[in-house]
Amino acid sequence: MKTILTGIRANSELTLGNYLGALLPMVRLANKHSSEYQVNIFVPDLHSIISEIDGNLQENTIKTIKYYLAAGLKINDNVHIYRQSYVPAHSELCWILNCIATMGETSRMIQYKEKSKGQESSNVGIFDYPILMAADILLYDATYIPLGEDQFQHIELTRNLAMRFNNRFGEIFTIPAKTADQVKFMGVTDGIRIRDLLNPEKKMSKSTKAENSKIMLSDEPERAAKKIMSATTDSLGKVKFDMFNQPGISNLLQIEALVNDIPLQDVVSAWAGETSYGKLKEKVAKSVLEMLTDFQEKSSNILDEEVLHLLKMGEVYANTVANEKLLEVQKAFGLR
Numbered sequence: 001m002k003t004i005l006t007g008i009r010a011n012s013e014l015t016l017g018n019y020l021g022a023l024l025p026m027v028r029l030a031n032k033h034s035s036e037y038q039v040n041i042f043v044p045d046l047h048s049i050i051s052e053i054d055g056n057l058q059e060n061t062i063k064t065i066k067y068y069l070a071a072g073l074k075i076n077d078n079v080h081i082y083r084q085s086y087v088p089a090h091s092e093l094c095w096i097l098n099c100i101a102t103m104g105e106t107s108r109m110i111q112y113k114e115k116s117k118g119q120e121s122s123n124v125g126i127f128d129y130p131i132l133m134a135a136d137i138l139l140y141d142a143t144y145i146p147l148g149e150d151q152f153q154h155i156e157l158t159r160n161l162a163m164r165f166n167n168r169f170g171e172i173f174t175i176p177a178k179t180a181d182q183v184k185f186m187g188v189t190d191g192i193r194i195r196d197l198l199n200p201e202k203k204m205s206k207s208t209k210a211e212n213s214k215i216m217l218s219d220e221p222e223r224a225a226k227k228i229m230s231a232t233t234d235s236l237g238k239v240k241f242d243m244f245n246q247p248g249i250s251n252l253l254q255i256e257a258l259v260n261d262i263p264l265q266d267v268v269s270a271w272a273g274e275t276s277y278g279k280l281k282e283k284v285a286k287s288v289l290e291m292l293t294d295f296q297e298k299s300s301n302i303l304d305e306e307v308l309h310l311l312k313m314g315e316v317y318a319n320t321v322a323n324e325k326l327l328e329v330q331k332a333f334g335l336r
């Protein structure tokens, strides 16, 4: 059975953009494939500590898992949820991979350049996390790792490290699919980019300061609806999907389609010819309000104990698989 592996950092509360663009597509992908694939969903807490954490990491972790469940993730014997730091083989393999990775290839990572830009002295974790990521993937022989475009370079790095390792020591690691095949597997053509409500030229980001720019999954639904009502639009007076000239209106149409799980094209045709924006805003505000009310109710009905139970089971599974792989690697290197 092939493995799909995914994770989302629990550094802070998630936005509607994170939900519609990352969490929900992942849950749908997992539900679709979990009868023929192993699905590993992990909270990369060791990745979290390379940057600032809002609140309590453990609480955020539990909350993030509740979000997966509230988004409809179906649990069966092939779906495993675990915390990275509860599987020590991740850090062990990271160290070993550090010893076959080169400074040259690791220094070329764009994410590292961007994340360390302007910082007087960035921590070594920011430099090394792609290698930890490679360990996260290779320990489980994962083939598909649904990720945003900004992470594709790290998949290529993982593939290179795995091939180098296999050339030297024999077929120990499964080589993850090429990024082009990853995209095909995810079934997306363009990544979903929910826009900032006040500055729709930019994407919605949790780190944006202005509260009215973003909808958080924990927002009071009424408050979220108000944010939609005050979203920036334009003065063209026509409802049309045109991200370039009308990013605000296009963003609302996009949100309306995703929140209700209907094709964007259907939403666009339903509103074609409309000249005032008020009605559209009211409809989207209502959709978001209903979605958040339902989502928050679902996630608040999930008990911490339930999540902890899933984590414990997942961690038994993950430790078994990861330790087996680690032992093969240790033997290859002469450590065992």
Ligand code: ATP
Binding pocket: 008, 009, 015, 017, 018, 019, 020, 021, 022, 147, 148, 149, 192, 193, 194, 195, 203, 204, 205, 206, 207, 208
């Ligand atoms: P930050 O401002 O800290 O970068 P972020 O909101 O961009 O936060 P990330 O932690 O960088 O969130 O990304 C988590 C996941 O959410 C990634 O898979 C990313 O592609 C996705 N994502 C982030 N923002 C959006 C958005 N506006 N629309 C759709 N997907 C998004």
Ligand code: MG
Binding pocket: 205
């Ligand atoms: Mg980001």
